[in-house]
Amino acid sequence: MPRRTATLLASTVTLLAILIAGVFIPVPYAEMSPGPTVNTLGAHDGEPVLHIEDRKTYPTSGHLNMTTVRVTGAEYKMNLVEAVYGWLSPDDAVVPHESLYPDDATAEEVDQQNAxxxxxxxxxxxxxxxEELGISFTTRVIVAxxxxxxxxxxxxxxxxxIKAVDGRPVTAPGDVVELVTGHKPGEKVTFRVVPADRAAKAEKAGDDPRKLPGKDLTVTAGESDREPGKAMVGITAGTAHTFPFAIDIKLADVGGPSAGLMFALGIVDKLTKGDLxxxxxxxxxxxxxxxxxVGPIGGIHMKTIGARDQGAEYFLTPAQNCPTAARDVPDGLTLVKVGEMDDAMAALKHIREGSVDRLEECEG
Incomplete structure (x- = not known):
């Protein structure tokens, strides 16, 4: 066999061996790519995304789309070839598997956290x-x-x-933290609570759960693992709200907190005359x-790509994500910087009035 032919054959065999090995060699990475977008003003799988009862709503037009990122599953084992392909793709991102799925969390735990x-x-x-519309509602402190x-x-x-801790009324989650940590490990802490089932029944009947008589329950404080000497009882205090009318958000197979801004704007649009x-x-x-x-989110580049692919012309971008997002803006998409709800409302006013030159755009 001629030397040149032998060299070519050996190179081909080596290349094939590398490719075959790459298919079977798992690597500790996961892939992120642009996911679907959903118009919060419209329907998804045949149902309105936002459903409001017992309150007058108004017709809407246009789009206020929330955006998503598609990620490989926790159990998926990426191979070397897929990782290289992802690294070369301008629209995808290959990231360490543990950054999406920490080693100490199961896939079910990650899904539960996202939910x-x-x-x-x-x-x-x-x-x-x-709050933006000036509509009153009640807030109560709960065991989250x-x-x-x-x-x-x-x-x-x-x-x-939670109505009180050690006989002292609480009006915010921080009150609970302050009163519990005022104890020493081993001391008893008395909570006056309305049990969750009774509270749920009261709210369903249109009553204020805070006005129900409380029940005193005593917990012996433990000690914080992270801060020796600090008392803790092993709960997270949070808030729940009773709204004057029902607001139901229906969107399956979506997790995480990043749609909050677009949901809020969609609710405002449906409850006000005219189109935002x-x-x-x-x-x-x-x-x-x-x-x-408005807070930052992950996967901003994938979300801007997904939005532009669906036809978006403007993208409301958290202020803290602006420097990253502005490095590579999809053609035809304007990134609008927003730090709070009022910024988003002002931006939408400029958009609908055609004064887009007044928009505060993201800068790299």
């Missing part, structure tokens, strides 16, 4: 929207979660309304706090 964050973002979106194996497990339950967008295609992302502050 909880999504539910919390919906609640915050409702609060931010009604109970730590497995913690001192309060079996005594306090998620959803319990003026019929334009606006997409965006960002967490939302009950006070209307």
């Amino acid at each position: 909880e964050q999504f539910s919390a973002s919906q609640e915050s979106a409702k609060v931010a929207a009604l 979660s109970v730590l497995a194996g913690g001192a309060a497990q079996g005594t306090l339950h998620a959803g319990d309304v 967008t003026g019929g334009e295609f606006v997409a965006g992302t960002g967490t939302i706090n009950p006070d209307g502050r």
Whole structure:
């Protein structure tokens, strides 16, 4: 066999061996890519994304699309060839597997965390929207979660309304933290609560759960693992709200907190005359706090690509994500910087009035 032919054959065999090996060699990476977008003003899988009862709503037009990122599953084993392909793709991102799925969390735990964050973002979106519109509602302090194996497990339950701690009324989650940490490990802490089931029945009947008589329950404080000498009872205090009308957000197979801003804007649009967008295609992302502050999210580049692929012309971008997003802006998409709900409302006013030269755009 001629030397040149032998060399070519050997090179081909080596290349094939490398490619075959690459298919079977797992690597500790996951892939992120642009996911679907959903118009919060429209329907998804045949159902309205935002459903409001017992309150007058108004017709809307245009788009206020929330955006998503598609990620490989926790159990998916990426191979070397796929990783290289992802690294070369301008629209995808290959990231360490542990950055999406920490080693100490199961796939079910990650899914549960995403579901909880999504539910919390919906609640915050409702609060931010009604605050923007000046619509009154009531707020109560609750047990948001109970730590497995913690001192309060079996005594306090998620959803319990906390009326007082050691006889002192509480009006915010921070009050609970302050009163509990005022104890020493081993001391008893008395919670006056309305059990979650009674609170749920009262709210369903249109009554204020805070006005129900409380029940005193005592928990012996444990000690914080991270801060020796600091008392803890193993609960997270949070807030729940009673709104004057029903607001239901229906969107399956979506997790995480990043749709909060777009949900809030969608609610405002449905509860006010006229169109927030003026019929334009606006997409965006960002967490939302009950006070209307917009927070940063992950996967911003994939979200801008997904939005532009669906036809968006404007993208509401959390201020903290702007430097990253502005490095590579999809053609035809304007990135609008927003730091709070009022910024987003002002931006939409400029868009619908055609004064887009007044928009505060993201800068790299």
